[in-house]
Amino acid sequence: MHWNVADLPDQSGRTIVITGPTLGGLGHFTALELARRGARVVLAGRNPTKVEETVAAIRVEVPGASLEALHLDLASLASVRTAAANAAQIGPIDVLVNNAGVMGTAYSRTADGLELQMATNHFGPFLLTGLLLPQLVQSADGRVVSVSSMFHHVAGKSPLGDPREQTGRYNKWRVYAQTKLANLHLTAELDRRMREADLPVRALAAHPGFAGTHLAANGQYGRSRGGVASILDATVKVISQPAAAGAWPSLMAATEDLPGNTFVGPSGLQQMMGTPRIVGRSKLARDEAAAKKLWEISEATVDLQYP
Numbered sequence: 001m002h003w004n005v006a007d008l009p010d011q012s013g014r015t016i017v018i019t020g021p022t023l024g025g026l027g028h029f030t031a032l033e034l035a036r037r038g039a040r041v042v043l044a045g046r047n048p049t050k051v052e053e054t055v056a057a058i059r060v061e062v063p064g065a066s067l068e069a070l071h072l073d074l075a076s077l078a079s080v081r082t083a084a085a086n087a088a089q090i091g092p093i094d095v096l097v098n099n100a101g102v103m104g105t106a107y108s109r110t111a112d113g114l115e116l117q118m119a120t121n122h123f124g125p126f127l128l129t130g131l132l133l134p135q136l137v138q139s140a141d142g143r144v145v146s147v148s149s150m151f152h153h154v155a156g157k158s159p160l161g162d163p164r165e166q167t168g169r170y171n172k173w174r175v176y177a178q179t180k181l182a183n184l185h186l187t188a189e190l191d192r193r194m195r196e197a198d199l200p201v202r203a204l205a206a207h208p209g210f211a212g213t214h215l216a217a218n219g220q221y222g223r224s225r226g227g228v229a230s231i232l233d234a235t236v237k238v239i240s241q242p243a244a245a246g247a248w249p250s251l252m253a254a255t256e257d258l259p260g261n262t263f264v265g266p267s268g269l270q271q272m273m274g275t276p277r278i279v280g281r282s283k284l285a286r287d288e289a290a291a292k293k294l295w296e297i298s299e300a301t302v303d304l305q306y307p
């Protein structure tokens with residue numbers, strides 16, 4: 001099945017929360033296309049100025065867009081809890097797109113004692129998903145889309161150790177890969193739990209292939225503009241597909257009638273670019289016992305059990 005952005009159905013009446021909506025990234029283009037089709041889009045970002053930049057850019061293309069901002073720092077469990085409390089006024093949520101992420105950051109720990117990549121890419125989204133679950137259920141056909149990566153293939157193993165302990169040398173690329181494997185474990189286990197509890201929520205995953213966003217520059221330099229960061233950002237844009245195309249798998253996963261636990265990625269060479277289709281995943285990502293174990297570790301880590 002090949003999907004095209006022109007296939008995106010009318011989204012009027014649907015409320016979609018997207019994390020990480022910074023201008024030029026996948027979240028921005030995911031929000032833009034959904035707003036174009038009439039969705040009410042909630043842009044959940046950690047930097048209010050950046051979120052306003054994206055709101056302004058979308059309004060240029062879609063003057064009547066229904067856009068709201070939500071402050072959210074996924075690297076802080078307290079911030080996630082505050083954001084979820086503020087999100088209560090949104091009402092039923094049709095789709096939560098867990099898009100925000102960091103890649104290849106130097107070793108650091110958050111105020112919660114968690115390694116930064118695991119905190120941002122997995123534990124924050126795990127907590128956010130659990131806290132927004134009642135609103136996803138209220139929509140009667142809720143969906144959680146996790147943005148993973150082809151990097152999950154090089155994770156080596158699932159991240160099942162004590163998340164507050166560093167054992168061995170920190171390999172920033174290996175840890176990033178493990179966070180993207182964690183996105184697939186979350187998808188599989190969330191979807192399984194939803195069916196077991198007979199709740200009307202599906203979990204799906206998407207990956208963008210290789211898309212020209214700010215991910216590499218942000219990870220290496222903590223910014224996407226200025227000096228070497230601008231050079232790396234520009235280089236990535238030259239050798240990758242446009243960020244707008246990178247958002248297509250997320251859009252397909254968010255809107256197409258697909259079974260739970262479907263993984264969507266580009267159909268081109270090595271899944272690096274092109275129109276989206278359903279794709280496979282690594283053997284590790286199909287390990288149901290690892291997904292269950294990571295879920296239990298995550299519940300203990302963020303101090304929330306769900307469903």
Ligand SMILES: NC(=O)c1ccc[n+]([C@@H]2O[C@H](COP(=O)([O-])OP(=O)(O)OC[C@H]3O[C@@H](n4cnc5c(N)ncnc54)[C@H](OP(=O)(O)O)[C@@H]3O)[C@@H](O)[C@H]2O)c1
Nearest residue numbers: 020021022025026073074075100101149210211213214215
């Ligand atoms: N681009 C690719 O080729 C590629 C490939 C595979 C997977 N992905 C995945 O795609 C997703 C989107 O990344 P992107 O490529 O669009 O990169 P991006 O342009 O760097 O966007 C990442 C977004 O995440 C936000 N973010 C980072 N840390 C956060 C935090 N602590 N709390 C809240 N938001 C935070 C960033 O906000 P700030 O602007 O404030 O930093 C930004 O909005 C990520 O999950 C990434 O792993 C991308």
